[in-house]
Each structure stands twice: as structure tokens, then as C-alpha cells.
Amino acid sequence: MGLTRLRYRARCTAVALAATVGILSPAAASAVWAHSPPRGDVAGVVARAMPAVVSITTRRIERDQFGQSVPSRDLGSGVIVDRRGYIVTNNHVVEDAEQIKVALPDERVFPARLVGADRFTDLAVLKIDGAKLPVAALGDSAQLRVGETVMAIGNPLWIEGGPSVTVGVVSGLKRSMEQEGLPMLHHLIQTDAAINPGNSGGPLIDGRGRVVGINTALIPSAHGIGFAMSIDAVKPVLAALIARGRVTRPTLGLTAVSVTPQVAYVNELTVGRGALVVNVEPNGPGEAAGFRPDDVIIGVEGRPVRNLHELHDVLMRGGVGQRVEIIVRRGQESLVLRPVLEEY
16 A cells, blocks of 8 residues: 655645544533534634644755756645744655745745754654744644544645645544655554645644644545644654754664564464564674564563554663563564664
8 A cells, every 4th residue: 555745746636535424412422522623613723723834845956867957846834833933844845955945824934944854753843033933732642532523734735825724533543654665654643634745744633723643644546544643753753853853763673564463364473463573684683682584573671562563662762772672472482582772
């Protein structure tokens, strides 16, 4: 299944918006409205977040078939999260950009500098210098529920007149997706709010106008399937990029996939959950510790590991240079391996 990061160059097609309408009892409606606004309140919710949503225009220099330099202009979105002028967006929106300009809905335009980027989560932080900058409130994505109303705000398809808004629901939580040649993304919120090229880096907001995700990707062959990086996963990356301009990550020097019942059946595994090792990097910490392809990681430092997402979360609690104890299932036997984490 192909995944498209949403840098827009005026040649992409839109994703249709799917909507579902249901009838609720008054009690059930009150419970849902605590998270999702009645339809008439959507405008008020959007108005709280809209001033902080920015349009990001980048200029890159590429090479044509004759090796000649050809400038290109790309469009993306972002959201101001700090009064000092810090903006969160996607890494692929600003990657390799020679110039970055940011436009606010109030028509102010600023040059922006790249503070730092993290390819692993496809996030980046920009900085602009301006007075009385609007700031979006950050929410708590751990409190999201499937079926809850969310709104995507961004600048799709070079449409003039300021940010666009689409409304949908949370279709799924804790999704993981990958695209060839790019790191696998975790902590994704799936939504049917229409996300189009140019929306990338813009906010997904909840019924209180708080940012609960950063719009990141869509599946071109599907309708009503878009993804946003959950704000709880964004917050530590944001803090690290502002403080140091980079995120330090420990690695095992392995490529792995989540074990599902289907993966377990196809690969004739003896466990139904974990992280299946598919490749061991030469001269890496995994090879030094004795990992092999087809090993299944089922625990780290006494914590069970049910999938690749949990493996990444547990490893992030360790530090570069730290030796960790990992439980591996190899065929019918369980082994304990003790690699030393290296920097990703």
C-alpha cells in the first residue's frame, strides 16, 4: 500500500471526504459532545486555531535531464506553537529547501529559518521573528477516541484565500505506515477528514480547537484515508529540536516488522506477537550481540514487546552507549541478548 507525504507541486489529485451520520440519544450525545462539537460549533472551534496555521513556501534547486539547474517551488503548511515564533511542520515540506517563506492568515509574510528536523518522525521546526504571533493550543492525543470529530486545517493545492478546513472523524489510532525509502512512521492518527497535497504539516484539531496531530500522509489509491502524527509523539521531538536542533535516538542496527497473526502464520513463527528481525546491519550493535534474521524480539529490559511500535518506544527510554537486555525467540528457544545501543 503506497503512502504519499504531502509536498505539493501542483500535480496531485485530491482525496475524497467521507462522512458518517448517526442518531444518538441525548445522554450519548452529551458524552460525545464533550469531545466533538455540535455541527453549529465547528466554526467557533476552527476560529480558535485558524490564526496560527501558516502557509509554507519553499524554493529548491533541482537538475533537469540535461544537468541544468531548475528552481522549483513547493507548498506546505505548519502551525505556530510558541510565541517566540517556533513553527511545527513536516520534514519533507522543508527538506533541501534553499529558501523558506511563511505566510500567516493575517497576510503577514516572514522569512523562516530551519531550526532542526527529524527524518525518523518526518517533523521539522522553523523559526520566524515577529510580534504578537498567534499560537495554537496543543491537546492530548492519548484522550482521542475512534469516532470523535476532528478537523484538518492547511493550504492545499495552491488555493488562494487562506487555510482550508475539512471535517471528519478519528478513523483509527496508533497506526504505523511505511513508504519505500523512508523511515516507518508510528503513532499515527487515521482520519477521513480530507487531507490533500499542501496540507502536509498543518494541524489536525479536536472539538476544543486544540492540536492533536500534524497532518502527514495519505494513500493516493484510497478515499477518506489520511494520517496525522499524534501530538503526544510530536511534543518530545519539538522540545528536542528547539533545544538542540536534532533528536538523538538509540538503535540496535536492525530492520524489523511487527508480528501479527498473519505474519506469524506466513513465517511459521512460534509466537504471535513481537518484532520480527528481517535484516541485521553489518558491523552494527545487533550483529555484535548475535542477532539473526527471523529472530523475534519479545521483551526489552523486562518489558514485553508486542510490535515494532512498542520496541521503538522502549528503546527510546534507553541512552546511546547503554547495554540493554533483550529477550529473543529463535525457533523453539528463548535467548537473552545484550547489545549496546548506538546512535541512529
